Amino acid sequence: MKAHVNVALAVVAAAGLLVSSGCGSSGSDAGSGPVKLTLLTGFTGPDAPAYQALVDDFNSAHPRIQVTMDVQPWDAIGQKLPAAWATGQGPDLATPNFDPGVIFNYIRTNSVLALEPAVGDGDTKINASAFPSAVAKAFTVDGHLYAVPANLASVALYYNKEMFKAAGIAEPPRTADEFVAAAKKLTIGGAKPTQYGISLADHQTIQMWPILQWMAGGDIAGADGCATINSSASVQALRTWADLVANDHVSPVGQTGSDADTLFSAKKAAMELNGPWAAAGFRKAGVDVGIAPVPVGSAGPVTVASTVPLMVAKNTKHQAESLEFLSWWTGKTAQATFSKKSGFPPARTDVTVADPAVEVFASGLPTARPYLSGLAAATKIDTDVYAPLIGEITRGADVRKAADTAAAAINKLTGCRG
Incomplete structure (x- = not known):
C-alpha cells in the first residue's frame, strides 16, 4: 500500500495539480478573506465562455466565496485527477x-x-428531484448522490436543409423507416460517395449507435449488468444499420466524433446525431442546418442523455462552500441563465425554455437515457467491447456472431453469470 501511495504522490506532483486553492489549501482559513475554491473542468470548446460566465455570476453574488475555473483537456484531467484526489490533493470541485x-x-x-x-427543496439546496430521473439515477450509487450535472443535453438529429431540398425530401424523418429511407436517398455516388446520407461515429464520441438500438427496443446491458447486446431486437437493429453502412455506404466506416463533425461541417453528409454543443460550429461552417428530434422507432421516442458529472473532493477543506456552489449551479436562476448563454437545455425539468432551437434538445430529455447508465464497468464496456463491435460489423462481420462474442465479454466485465 505504501508503495502505491508514493507512486500516486509522485504522479500528482509531476502533474502540477497540487493547486494552492485545492484540497490542501489554507485559502481563507485564517479569516483574512473569501474562501477560495478551484473548479477543474475540461470545457475547452466553444461553449467554454458560458461556463466561465456562470462562475463569474456566482462570484459576483457570493463575495465570501470565490471560485476559479481551471480548464484543461479531458485526457489531462483523466491522467492527473485520480491520483490527486486519492491522496487528498487537487481541486475542490471537478468535472x-x-x-x-x-x-x-x-x-x-x-x-x-x-x-x-x-x-x-428550496433555493439553497440541490433539488435532485428536479433532474431528469435517468440522470439522478446515473449519479446515485448505493443510495448516495455523488454528482450533479455540470450540463445536460439530449442528442437530436441535425440535417442539411439544402441537401434535403435537392433530394426532394420536404421534412426531416419522423419514423425509423423514414430515417432509413432518407439515409439511402441522400447518399450519392455509390460505393465511393460524394455525399453521405448520414455521418455516424463509433468511437471517441458520444455514442450514436445505442440510439439506433434503443429505437428498436434493443440495448447493450441491463441494470443487472447482464448483456442484452445479443437480444433479437439488438441484433436486428445492429444488422439494419451495419448493412446500411457496409453495403449502402450511407456513412464512412470507423469515424471518431471529430471525423463525423468534420464531414457534416464540410457539407459532405446530410445528417448527423449530435448535441447542442455542435450547432454553433455547423452554422459557422456555413451549413444551412436544421435540428429535429430523433426519429421514433417501434420502442417509442428515445435518445441519449449527455451529461457531465460535477463532483466535490472528499477531502476538500471547504465542504460547506463547495456544496453551496453546487446548490447554486443547479438552481433555477443559474440554469435558466446558462441555457440562454450556452444553447444547452437546463439541467432541471422545471425551468422553461424559450429558444425553439434549445427546445428540441429539452423536449428529448424526458425520454433520454444515459449510455450504459449505472454500470461500474461502463468505460471498459465502451472502449473494449462496444466500439470494437461496431467497427467489426460495419466492416462486414457477421452481426449475430459478433454480438454473441460481445455479450460474453460484457458479462465477464460485469460479473454476470446469466
Missing part, C-alpha cells in the same frame, strides 16, 4: 470526464463526497 460512468472510479477510491447534506 472528471464527459463520461458519467467515470464516477465509479472515484467512488471506488473513496475520493468524492456524497452530497446528501445539501440535497433538498
